[in-house]
Amino acid sequence: MHVVSARERLLTAALDLFAEHGVSGTSLQMIADRLGVTKAAVYHQFQSKDDIVLAVIDPALNRLGPIADEAEAQRGNAARREQVLAGVVDLVVGFRKVSATLSFDPVVMRLVRAHPALRNLQRIRRLLGGTAPDPGSRVRMAVIAGGLMMAGADPAVTGLDDEDFRDHLLAAGRRILKG
The missing domain is CATH 1.10.357 (Tetracycline Repressor; domain 2)
Known part of the structure; x- marks a missing residue:
């Protein structure tokens, strides 16, 4: 059984939001909201939105x-x-x-x-x-x-x-x- 990590969940949420709003139309706050976490939790995984896109x-x-x-x-x-x-x-x-x-x-x-x-x-x-x-x-x-x-x-x-x-x-x- 594959356990989905916080990083994988974040990347999946980001990809879904990118599909809905484009990269420029997606904020880190939107990603945090989709995951039900704080923006600080997103920053804990990635320093910037570009880092998320690259991941x-x-x-x-x-x-x-x-x-x-x-x-x-x-x-x-x-x-x-x-x-x-x-x-x-x-x-x-x-x-x-x-x-x-x-x-x-x-x-x-x-x-x-x-x-x-x-x-x-x-x-x-x-x-x-x-x-x-x-x-x-x-x-x-x-x-x-x-x-x-x-x-x-x-x-x-x-x-x-x-x-x-x-x-x-x-x-x-x-x-x-x-x-």
Whole structure:
């Protein structure tokens, strides 16, 4: 049985409030009120709202390095590409709610642009074959990067269970990468 910590409850409440009001529209007092605690109790866990946002998105961003590591351990470009595609798809599926809630938020975009884990996105692009200079490769990378990452935020796929969603994302990614 998993016991939910105070930190996990706070992050869940914050994510729910971010979904309702956006990051900028959510105050620390709102988070405290949702939890039935004082604002001081929120500050005991996190020093700022940015720290809360980072705690929500860090697990996803921190998966980028291991995805690239696992892919780089494969033999051959095709195996590397398949491994990184599967890893990114699993990431999208696993963090659907975070993606749907925070993908377009300007505060989140600012924090993500400064996040050290972003250097791993370049590794992932390289593993997918995105360093080729030709226009077709560059467009395929843009579609993969934007399309797969944003798929979790699309209301059209909300009703799909994780397994179906994963299977269809993998199939779409493979078709795009074929060119």
